[in-house]
Amino acid sequence: MSDIELIIERIELRGHRITEGRRRVIQAVLKQPSHFTVEDVLQSTRRVGRATVFRTMRLLLDLNIVCRVLLDGGNLHYRISSRGHHHHLVCNDCGRVEDFTGCDVEPLVQALAAAMKYEIDGHWLEVYGRCEACRLLRSGRPESQTTQVLSQ
Amino acid sequence: MSDIELIIERIELRGHRITEGRRRVIQAVLKQPSHFTVEDVLQSTRRVGRATVFRTMRLLLDLNIVCRVLLDGGNLHYRISSRGHHHHLVCNDCGRVEDFTGCDVEPLVQALAAAMKYEIDGHWLEVYGRCEACRLLRSGRPESQTTQVLSQ
DNA sequence: CATAGTATTGACACCAAGTCTCAATGTCAA
DNA sequence: TTGACATTGAGACTTGGTGTCAATACTATG
Structure with a gap:
């Protein structure tokens, strides 16, 4: 089972719906390097609204699929969570x-x-x-x- | 020697000039509770520009006169540094x-x-x-x- | 399969925190 | 006193994120 399918399954288990937008955001997240901003994700998800990308990121954060890293200097970035x-x-x-x-x-x-x-x-x-x-x-x-x- | 004078002295020692704006910002910072945002400081410093308040906060941060606290939930607040x-x-x-x-x-x-x-x-x-x-x-x-x- | 109920979306306005610019002003060493 | 230059303020801009609401898409159910 691919990474994206595993994540989709976890989202379903929590009672959330699977939509094309969420799929696209997850795919974009999986393509990111070590750590990234929501802006980076936005740039690699065409046809998905800004608010939806932010909402999906929050969902992934709640599900511990991503976490945040506080970089030296104070910027918070996202990262796929171990x-x-x-x-x-x-x-x-x-x-x-x-x-x-x-x-x-x-x-x-x-x-x-x-x-x-x-x-x-x-x-x-x-x-x-x-x-x-x-x-x-x-x-x-x-x-x-x-x-x-x-x-x- | 009062708190504010001590801070002023540390700023001078680093070769920065002492201005009325900086004095006002420091006074406002000293009046804040346990932790605060730059917005809080802005609200209690009349006659000092927004940019100046941010610039002074950065200076205080560099001098370790204030530090930052990452609150649960991800907000960064300021705090007078021990x-x-x-x-x-x-x-x-x-x-x-x-x-x-x-x-x-x-x-x-x-x-x-x-x-x-x-x-x-x-x-x-x-x-x-x-x-x-x-x-x-x-x-x-x-x-x-x-x-x-x-x-x- | 059709459909109804409701979760989700997108566009957009808004907010929060912070930076940049640049002409005008203030500080302080000489 | 003055000149060099550090600092300021106003305001536009940026980045990261939220709230609103009508329109749309999922999915459980019949």
Whole structure:
């Protein structure tokens, strides 16, 4: 079963209708690179209204078919979601994003909950840096500009 | 020395000029509650242009005098920054925000860096939940609506 | 298969947050 | 005091997203 059919099925299971517009948006999303904006999706879906594209993206977000990445600098982009809870490791030079789950934040969050007497619902973690390829590239081109770190 | 004078001094040290507009924006920022939008600041600074308010906020952000909080749901708000690197614990019910630093993410980030062969610049962590006061309130009013967790 | 009920769409106006331009003005070092 | 130049304000523009409402398309059902 193809990716698009799997997604269609999940949408049906939630009681939503399958329309040509939704199919087109999903197809466009599946064609995007590592991360993208709704604008990118709009540009590759002809014959689908702007509002419908935004509405479909929200639907995909609700169904955890896509997630959002907070880029260094503060822009929120979309990304096809790996299954379940995960975080992102973002290369500030080439923009590639890797998902990770292994590095578990839960103990920290639990300790925090106890200390602050909060009941915790969830958390958001993004890590920024430079991937191996970009690091090697950079050592050859020392004048490459640095980016500002959002999380100070 | 008052808060505003301290901030003014930091701006001067960076070689920026002190203007009436900047003074007004800083004063407005200092009067804001826990977190706020630029719109909130705009509304309490008469006689200062919109662009200037945004420009001053960016300056304050660069100087780490304010930071940004990613609220559950995806809105970025501003907040007066506690000194240095920290994270936020956000109550989804009443909106209060607490800073925390004690809960150290560095070891996790270092392990991740090694595993993924990334050079790490920084990270961003927000934790969402319900503060003690809201929890007690809620147990008396079980119909209170739940909010969606952004970071799933 | 026909159809009715209702979910969805598209066009468009609107909103929120932020940037850009450029002539006019303000700041401050000399 | 003045000159260099940093900063401002007004307003147009951009980007990302929502709300409205009549028209259309799905799909469960008969």
